[in-house]
Amino acid sequence: MARVSVVEELAGMPPGPGLSALLAAVDVAGVCADEAVAVLQAWSRQRAHDHAMFVQAMAVVARSSREATEAATAAQRPYLPVGDWAGAEIAAALTWTEGKTGRELEFAETLVERLPRVLAAFEAGSIDHGKAWTFADVLGSAQLADAQLEVLCAALVPEAPGWTTGQLRRRLLRAVLRVDAGYARRRYRRAVRRRGVCGYLAQDGTAVITADGLPADEAAAACARVDRLAGAVKRAGHPGTPAQIKADVFLRLLDGRLAGLSHPEIVDALLAVAAEADVTETDATGTEAAENGAGDAATAANGSAGTGAAESGAAESSTTESSTTESSTTESSTTESSTGGSGADDDAGAAGGAGLRPSGRPGGGARDTGSQGGDSGAAGVNSDGGCEHRRRSGVEIQVGLTTLLHHDERPGELPGWGPVPADVGRGLVARQHAAEWRFAIVDDEGYLLLAGVTRRRPRPAGPGAREARGGIVELQVPAAVLAELAAHPEQCGPWAGVVADLARQYADRDRLRADLTSRPEDRFIRAALRRHTGPGPHLCGTGMRTPRRRGRRRPHP
Numbered sequence: 155m156a157r158v159s160v161v162e163e164l165a166g167m168p169p170g171p172g173l174s175a176l177l178a179a180v181d182v183a184g185v186c187a188d189e190a191v192a193v194l195q196a197w198s199r200q201r202a203h204d205h206a207m208f209v210q211a212m213a214v215v216a217r218s219s220r221e222a223t224e225a226a227t228a229a230q231r232p233y234l235p236v237g238d239w240a241g242a243e244i245a246a247a248l249t250w251t252e253g254k255t256g257r258e259l260e261f262a263e264t265l266v267e268r269l270p271r272v273l274a275a276f277e278a279g280s281i282d283h284g285k286a287w288t289f290a291d292v293l294g295s296a297q298l299a300d301a302q303l304e305v306l307c308a309a310l311v312p313e314a315p316g317w318t319t320g321q322l323r324r325r326l327l328r329a330v331l332r333v334d335a336g337y338a339r340r341r342y343r344r345a346v347r348r349r350g351v352c353g354y355l356a357q358d359g360t361a362v363i364t365a366d367g368l369p370a371d372e373a374a375a376a377c378a379r380v381d382r383l384a385g386a387v388k389r390a391g392h393p394g395t396p397a398q399i400k401a402d403v404f405l406r407l408l409d410g411r412l413a414g415l416s417h418p419e420i421v422d423a424l425l426a427v428a429a430e431a432d433v434t435e436t437d438a439t440g441t442e443a444a445e446n447g448a449g450d451a452a453t454a455a456n457g458s459a460g461t462g463a464a465e466s467g468a469a470e471s472s473t474t475e476s477s478t479t480e481s482s483t484t485e486s487s488t489t490e491s492s493t494g495g496s497g498a499d500d501d502a503g504a505a506g507g508a509g510l511r512p513s514g515r516p517g518g519g520a521r522d523t524g525s526q527g528g529d530s531g532a533a534g535v536n537s538d539g540g541c542e543h544r545r546r547s548g549v550e551i552q553v554g555l556t557t558l559l560h561h562d563e564r565p566g567e568l569p570g571w572g573p574v575p576a577d578v579g580r581g582l583v584a585r586q587h588a589a590e591w592r593f594a595i596v597d598d599e600g601y602l603l604l605a606g607v608t609r610r611r612p613r614p615a616g617p618g619a620r621e622a623r624g625g626i627v628e629l630q631v632p633a634a635v636l637a638e639l640a641a642h643p644e645q646c647g648p649w650a651g652v653v654a655d656l657a658r659q660y661a662d663r664d665r666l667r668a669d670l671t672s673r674p675e676d677r678f679i680r681a682a683l684r685r686h687t688g689p690g691p692h693l694c695g696t697g698m699r700t701p702r703r704r705g706r707r708r709p710h711p
Contacts, residue, residue, distance in 0.1 A: 164196040169203030169279040199279030206265075206277035206286075213266040215247070216240035216259055261287060264294040271307040275314070284319045292326040302333050328565055328573045335563035339575050363408070370574045371549065371582045375622065379547035380404055382624075386417070387424045394428065402427070548589045548625020553579040555593075555631040555639070555656075559649055582627075585618050587611050589625035592685060593656050595633050595663075603633055604663045605685040610655040612648040629656070636660060 164180070167173045177196055185193055219240040245255040265273040269289055276286040289311075293303055306329050314322055331338045349367030356362050365373075384399040392399055402424060406412045412420050553566035557576050566579025591611070595604045608629070611619070629652070631639075640657035643650040659666065670683045 162192075165192050167196065169199040169277075173200050173203075198282060202279045202282045202286075203277055205283050206273060209262040209265055209273070209276075212244060212259060212262040215244055216263065219243045260294070261290050264290040268300065268303060269293060269307060271304065271311050275311050280315050281311070285314050285317075285322055288319050288322050288326065289314075292323060292330065296330045296334070297337055298330070298334060306330075306333065324572055331565040331573055331575060332563070335565075335576060338565075339577060342575050342578070369578070370568060370571060371551075371578055372546070374549040374568050374571055375547045378549050378625075380407070382547065383417070383420055387421050390421050390425055392425055392428050399424070545621060545623040546585075548586050548622040549582065550626040550628070551579055551582045551586070552594075552628040552630060553583060555629045555649075555653070556635060558583060558629070559639075559646060582622075584616055585621040586625045586627050587615055587619035589622065589627050591627045591629065593629045593631070593659075595631060595636060595656065595660050598632060598634065602686065604660055604666065606659050606666065606682070607685075608652060608655045608659070610652045613651060614648065631656070633660065 164173070164176060167176065173196060177193070177200060180193060182190070182193060217240075220238060223239055241252065241255045241259055244250065244259060245252060248255075250258070265276065265286065272281070272286055272289045275281045276283075281289075289307070293306065296303075298306070306326070310322070310325060310329065317325070345367050346369055347367075349365070351363070351365040353361055353363045380400050380403050383403045384396055387399050387403070388394075388396055394402070403412075403420075406424075412423065415423060550569050551566055552569065553576075554562070554564045556562050557564045557566065558580060563576040565573040565576055566582070567573055591608050593604075593606055593608055594602060596602055636653070636657055639646055639653045643653065646653045666682075670680075670686060673680070
């Protein structure tokens with residue numbers, strides 16, 4: 155009974171010396187499963203408290219080191235600049251590397267000097283180290299005034315204990331974009347100017363290619379094209395996993411082996427590679443089986459010659475099997491080298507390094523080259539022999555209608571990526587007039603009232619309105635704002651027709667919502683109902699972590 159009362163006492167005890175002493179008296183291995191959760195949470199609070207105290211101690215050491223250095227320099231060599239040895243002193247005391255010291259010291263000083271509310275929550279055990287680090291990482295580099303930081307922290311710190319670090323980061327990024335859209339835009343453009351690509355070898359000997367500083371809209375379009383091509387190749391019968399096919403498509407698009415090929419030709423080329431890899435692996439398996447069979451026959455023949463011959467035959471059999479194994483290993487290694495395979499995933503279709511020849515599709519069955527706005531025109535050649543303009547892949551973008559009207563600078567959302575500056579969202583919408591345009595009308599708290607599709611587009615359309623192929627545009631607007639815009643179409647400019655269509659459908663919302671459930675006998679969910687049961691929330695939340703076409707379907711609250 156005493157042990158139960160101690161565990162119950164842990165649940166509401168704040169971190170500090172008292173909780174530390176109580177936890178020291180609890181035998182973790184002896185508590186039951188239900189009580190273990192309370193013990194785990196108590197340790198988490200205490201650990202956060204101790205880490206917050208450690209952070210404050212680090213900031214004190216850094217401040218004391220700088221003050222001592224400044225005093226010594228002023229007294230002995232006032233003509234020299236003051237050096238900063240705080241990091242070196244901390245690194246020597248804790249046996250840390252210079253890189254780790256720099257990161258931890260920046261984190262500590264950001265919390266102590268700029269985010270006292272976050273530090274207080276950290277010390278109280280309300281948030282853990284990961285969430286405190288997220289606050290410091292996003293807000294520490296935001297170059298906001300202290301008053302602005304205080305407003306953001308006052309709104310987000312109390313809610314942070316119920317969020318994951320990913321949810322917290324997305325909310326922080328959106329908050330920063332709203333507070334200072336100009337700074338966010340400038341930071342975004344500076345990062346794009348520093349863009350680059352690098353490649354390096356991983357510990358297992360494979361290569362990693364990474365790019366940073368890419369424009370968010372163009373990177374999303376590039377990944378969408380890889381996804382679409384990989385999906386078409388998989389549907390056409392490629393034996394590889396989706397991840398393997400995406401890697402093959404990505405590599406071949408970069409190294410030029412797919413340059414100039416249309417969408418069907420790309421599918422055929424990748425299927426041909428898979429077929430060659432399969433034939434090579436089949437030949438290697440057959441050779442190994444034949445050699446093993448010959449060894450078994452020799453062993454049986456030797457075994458019929460008597461005891462002494464059996465011993466001799468056993469030795470010869472052992473030698474033969476050893477040679478066969480070595481030969482098989484050599485051939486297997488050669489096969490893996492030529493096909494790019496290594497490990498248990500090879501039989502799933504890792505066919506990386508074989509030569510590409512856009513030949514016909516091997517095997518039987520109809521080839522599915524995909525119907526989602528394929529790339530058949532991506533490698534078109536005009537009558538003069540020059541390449542035609544190639545349309546980029548469309549992406550899914552969620553953006554407020556008032557942002558598109560330039561009434562505010564609310565960030566847009568690339569599902570699966572995160573928030574993007576308002577001007578990036580406007581640019582994506584301007585290029586995707588050929589995409590499917592959806593709308594989400596919500597109440598003042600962000601709950602969905604009506605979702606649908608509009609065929610109206612702003613008039614006149616810009617010169618690049620159909621630059622993108624495919625994609626989804628979701629216009630988000632509160633019902634009250636929509637009514638205000640519909641009452642004053644002169645404020646909408648070229649968007650007046652779109653606003654009028656949304657207002658007309660919203661006025662007919664009762665019938666439209668009744669139609670959603672009018673056919674309960676249907677085996678599959680219809681598109682209109684899918685838009686209502688797709689992942690949310692819409693306007694007032696943080697957006698979806700995965701694109702709607704890949705997200706789990708769930709009802710809106």
